[in-house]
Amino acid sequence: MNTRSRRRQAGRVNGLVLFAGTVVVLLLVIVVGANVFFSRRIPEVPNANSAGPGSPVAPPPAGRTASAPPTPEAAPPQVAADGQAHRTPVAFEPPPERDMPDGEYGKVVRFGEQVFLDTARAAPRYVGNDLSCGNCHVDAGRQPGSAPLWASFIHYPAYRNKTRQVDTLASRIQGCFQYSMNGKAPPADDPVITALQTYAFWLATGAPVGMPVQGSGYPKLAKPAQRPDHARGEQVYLRNCAVCHGADGQGQRAGDRQVFPPLWGPRSFNWGAGMHQLGDASAFIKANMPLGKGGTLSDQEAWDVAYFMNSHERPQDPRFTGSVQETRERYHDTEDSLYGIEVNGHLLGSGTPGPAGSQR
Numbered sequence: 001m002n003t004r005s006r007r008r009q010a011g012r013v014n015g016l017v018l019f020a021g022t023v024v025v026l027l028l029v030i031v032v033g034a035n036v037f038f039s040r041r042i043p044e045v046p047n048a049n050s051a052g053p054g055s056p057v058a059p060p061p062a063g064r065t066a067s068a069p070p071t072p073e074a075a076p077p078q079v080a081a082d083g084q085a086h087r088t089p090v091a092f093e094p095p096p097e098r099d100m101p102d103g104e105y106g107k108v109v110r111f112g113e114q115v116f117l118d119t120a121r122a123a124p125r126y127v128g129n130d131l132s133c134g135n136c137h138v139d140a141g142r143q144p145g146s147a148p149l150w151a152s153f154i155h156y157p158a159y160r161n162k163t164r165q166v167d168t169l170a171s172r173i174q175g176c177f178q179y180s181m182n183g184k185a186p187p188a189d190d191p192v193i194t195a196l197q198t199y200a201f202w203l204a205t206g207a208p209v210g211m212p213v214q215g216s217g218y219p220k221l222a223k224p225a226q227r228p229d230h231a232r233g234e235q236v237y238l239r240n241c242a243v244c245h246g247a248d249g250q251g252q253r254a255g256d257r258q259v260f261p262p263l264w265g266p267r268s269f270n271w272g273a274g275m276h277q278l279g280d281a282s283a284f285i286k287a288n289m290p291l292g293k294g295g296t297l298s299d300q301e302a303w304d305v306a307y308f309m310n311s312h313e314r315p316q317d318p319r320f321t322g323s324v325q326e327t328r329e330r331y332h333d334t335e336d337s338l339y340g341i342e343v344n345g346h347l348l349g350s351g352t353p354g355p356a357g358s359q360r
Contacts, residue, residue, distance in 0.1 A: 112199025144215020145287035150203035151216035218283035233308025264312035281306035
């Protein structure tokens with residue numbers, strides 16, 4: 001190859017190199033420019049772990065720094081058959097009584113426990129029967145599976161079908177006095193309400209707020225294989241329940257103290273209480289009764305004895321309209337309630353005087 005040809009070929013190579021370099025530079029300019037352009041127009045998606053302004057992350061619970069791990073740690077969400085994400089219920093154990101705080105705050109916590117365990121003595125103005133909070137919420141509101149008090153603190157405020165509104169913890173407790181205690185609701189700022197809320201707050205120490213926790217309510221039972229039956233339920237009651245609650249269902253007293261609560265009659269919960277519903281009653285009985293032997297009855301036995309218990313008269317529903325039929329249609333129109341149903345020839349809800357002494 002002569003000298004002229006080599007120079008011509010070298011010129012072509014140099015031209016190609018220059019062209020390629022120019023193209024690369026142009027591409028870099030385009031990429032960088034596009035990145036700047038879009039970064040100014042697309043808002044940053046908040047990171048679940050970020051804590052900057054606008055982040056949806058909740059602040060850490062009181063008494064714990066943002067860097068501290070949650071106690072207990074939140075379980076990862078699980079996708080259920082309905083396509084919705086659900087969190088796996090976590091375990092929780094409330095603090096023991098020996099860890100109750102001192103000082104003025106501790107006094108209120110202790111008063112709350114006293115109200116919970118001996119309600120009629122500690123809050124006589126608001127109680128109309130012989131029950132205490134601890135009769136249905138076992139082990140001073142601690143025991144899982146008995147609608148423990150600590151669970152109320154972490155799950156309220158909440159919407160309730162019963163009231164058709166969002167209830168606070170205070171209004172939920174007021175309802176307990178009105179229905180389960182067959183009394184009247186203390187004012188929201190009454191020392192009794194304050195003490196019960198404070199006791200609930202202390203019991204919930206370390207519990208995750210607003211998340212599913214094992215044992216929070218009554219473990220619901222599936223519908224029984226056979227319809228609940230009064231005669232079978234009576235036999236279950238006599239074998240397992242009468243020793244504490246009496247053959248007449250009126251419980252037992254020691255002097256002026258009610259040791260075991262009445263399950264029906266004028267000194268028991270009224271027709272507006274949640275325990276009058278067969279589903280709640282059977283679930284509570286299955287998990288917690290006989291006392292200290294929860295889980296020993298079969299599901300069918302729990303349903304049957306719940307039916308037997310709730311086929312007896314009790315105080316009238318405070319929401320009574322003047323008519324058992326109308327009250328059932330408005331508040332009890334479900335197979336879960338025996339109110340307004342005839343059992344053994346008696347129309348339940350018609351046998352007790354209501355507010356102001358009116359007859360049903």
